[in-house]
Amino acid sequence: MTDKPENAPSSPACLAHEADDAYMGFASREEIAAFLNELLEAERAGTGVALRSAQAAADTPFGDLLRDVHHDEAKWCAMLLRQLKTLGAPASAKVGAFQEKALAIQDMRERIAFLNRGQAWVVRKLGEMLPKVRDDVLHRDLQEMLQAHEVNIERARVALEKA
Secondary structure: OOOOOOOOOOOOOOOHHHOOOOOOOOOOHHHHHHHHHHHHHHHHHHHHHHHHHHHHOOOOOOHHHHHHHHHHHHHHHHHHHHHHHHHOOOOOOOOOOHHHHHHOOOOHHHHHHHHHHHHHHHHHHHHHHHHHOOOHHHHHHHHHHHHHHHHHHHHHHHHHHHO
């Protein structure tokens, strides 16, 4: 028999705060880097689509919307590049295939609807990853990105209804 009190701890103090993110259910550094690069490629594609579409639709009711979307897409590219640099991960130089597919659509209404589906894809991907992001700064940036995409989706939906 031992002289240990009945409620004495049987293991050392919890060191969970020192555990690897993946062990704790969060995305690993590698998963985060791959995800950020996937988004970067998609955002580059969105930037190109929005820019070229804004130029083509300059004198239409869609011009301002597309210029705003272009500005947002460029902003998110910069944020993703900054976050990849913070991680010490290389940034992809690719542009997503979405750009070529979208620019092949000649009808501007159809192209904007396609762009909106791309924005919805980003929202879905962000929604899936956010619960796995442990870093507060990255989490905040991705949450802001998600909200901006939701706003652009709604603006495009309204613009398409009115046109």
